[in-house]
Amino acid sequence: MPGEELDEAFRLGRTCALAAECGRDLRRCAQLYDGLFPGAAFDAEFYQALTLATAFSAPWAGAGGLRAVNRSALWVLAVDRLVDHAATTREQVDRLTGECLAVAGGAVPRSPVTRFLADLRDELATAEGFGVAQRLWRDQLARTLSGMVRAWVWRDTRAVPTLERYLDNADSRGSCFVDLSHWIYTGDGWTTGHLDELWAVSRRVQRYLHLLGDLASYRRDLSWGDLNALALGVAGGEVADAMAGLAREAGGLIETLRGCSPRTAAYLRRRIGFNAGFTGISDFDPAT
Numbered sequence: 001m002p003g004e005e006l007d008e009a010f011r012l013g014r015t016c017a018l019a020a021e022c023g024r025d026l027r028r029c030a031q032l033y034d035g036l037f038p039g040a041a042f043d044a045e046f047y048q049a050l051t052l053a054t055a056f057s058a059p060w061a062g063a064g065g066l067r068a069v070n071r072s073a074l075w076v077l078a079v080d081r082l083v084d085h086a087a088t089t090r091e092q093v094d095r096l097t098g099e100c101l102a103v104a105g106g107a108v109p110r111s112p113v114t115r116f117l118a119d120l121r122d123e124l125a126t127a128e129g130f131g132v133a134q135r136l137w138r139d140q141l142a143r144t145l146s147g148m149v150r151a152w153v154w155r156d157t158r159a160v161p162t163l164e165r166y167l168d169n170a171d172s173r174g175s176c177f178v179d180l181s182h183w184i185y186t187g188d189g190w191t192t193g194h195l196d197e198l199w200a201v202s203r204r205v206q207r208y209l210h211l212l213g214d215l216a217s218y219r220r221d222l223s224w225g226d227l228n229a230l231a232l233g234v235a236g237g238e239v240a241d242a243m244a245g246l247a248r249e250a251g252g253l254i255e256t257l258r259g260c261s262p263r264t265a266a267y268l269r270r271r272i273g274f275n276a277g278f279t280g281i282s283d284f285d286p287a288t
Contacts, residue, residue: 011059019055021063023047026070032119033112036078049278050074056274058267061186068127068185069178071120076144076174079113083148084155084226093152097145104138124184129192133184136195140177147172151227163234163242166227167207175206179271183264190261198264201253205268208246209275211239216279247272 027047030037054069061069079100087093099107099114109115124130124137151172154161161169171177179202183191191198214221214229221228229239250272257265 015055015059016052018059018063018066019048019051022051022055022066022070025063025067026051026074029071030074033078033116036112036116037074041081042077050077053271053274053278057270058182058186058263060263065186068120068124069182071116071123072178072181073174075113075116075120076177078116079145080148080172080174082113083152085224087152090153090156093149097149100145101138101142104141120181124181127185129187130184133180133192133195136199137177137180137184140171140180140199143171144174144177155225155227160232163229163232163238166229166232167210167242170203170207170210173206173210173213175209175271176202179205179268182267188261188263191264194260198257201250201257201268204246204250204253205271208243208250208272211243211246212275212279215239 030042030047050073051066051070054066054073058066058069079096082096083093087096096113099109099111100117103109103114103118104121109118125134130137147169150169153159176199180195180199183195183198187195211229217226218228218230220226222231230236250268254265254268257268
């Protein structure tokens with residue numbers, strides 16, 4: 001129907017406008033932290049892709065409601081770059097992650113990346129439920145940083161983990177940390193009261209996104225010497241099967257949330273759907 005097509009086009013246009021507004025805000029945010037976001041790695045296309053993903057995942061939140069999810073995603077990518085491409089020794093990696101954990105617990109920040117984390121923590125503290133959720137948020141931050149350290153060690157030692165072990169380290173992608181920050185900041189009463197339960201669903205989605213991201217960045221990862229699921233000595237078909245299984249499991253878990261919090265369920269489903277569509281590899285052919 002023409003009217004339905006117009007309504008859909010209107011919604012898509014509004015969401016793209018929301019992403020653009022968030023992108024401008026996020027670029028201003030990045031300028032506050034000297035040297036943390038070099039233009040070569042964080043160009044206009046980067047901000048556009050990041051804010052499109054968050055806007056299409058939760059378009060109902062508005063630009064203000066997306067502040068925490070945008071900033072947490074940006075922070076994860078900043079610290080990931082420092083671990084992957086700036087740190088040259090295990091001591092540097094441990095020092096960086098240790099300082100981040102200390103600041104999350106209230107220590108004074110002493111670097112751009114920890115100042116950004118402190119500002120994110122303070123932004124989340126404006127949410128009513130942060131006091132109760134802070135322990136869970138710090139625990140997930142610790143898992144994210146531990147995953148990054150483990151990935152760094154694997155790469156440094158040229159270790160080749162099994163696909164199962166690699167997936168078990170999906171916290172290195174930071175998706176659960178981003179989800180948790182978003183729910184603390186904008187979640188409804190049911191969501192903020194059931195963060196432990198939602199963590200299990202978010203973790204399944206994170207494993208799927210971990211593999212999806214690897215498929216999208218395979219050539220770049222090879223050129224940079226980064227870890228990638230397709231470079232673990234497993235067949236492409238095995239990776240594709242793992243993704244299909246994770247998508248089914250995540251979809252089933254998300255479906256159970258619809259009656260409790262429709263928007264939380266929609267957010268997680270949209271996280272999968274947008275990222276699969278944006279990468280253009282939802283129908284990944286392991287033979288190519």
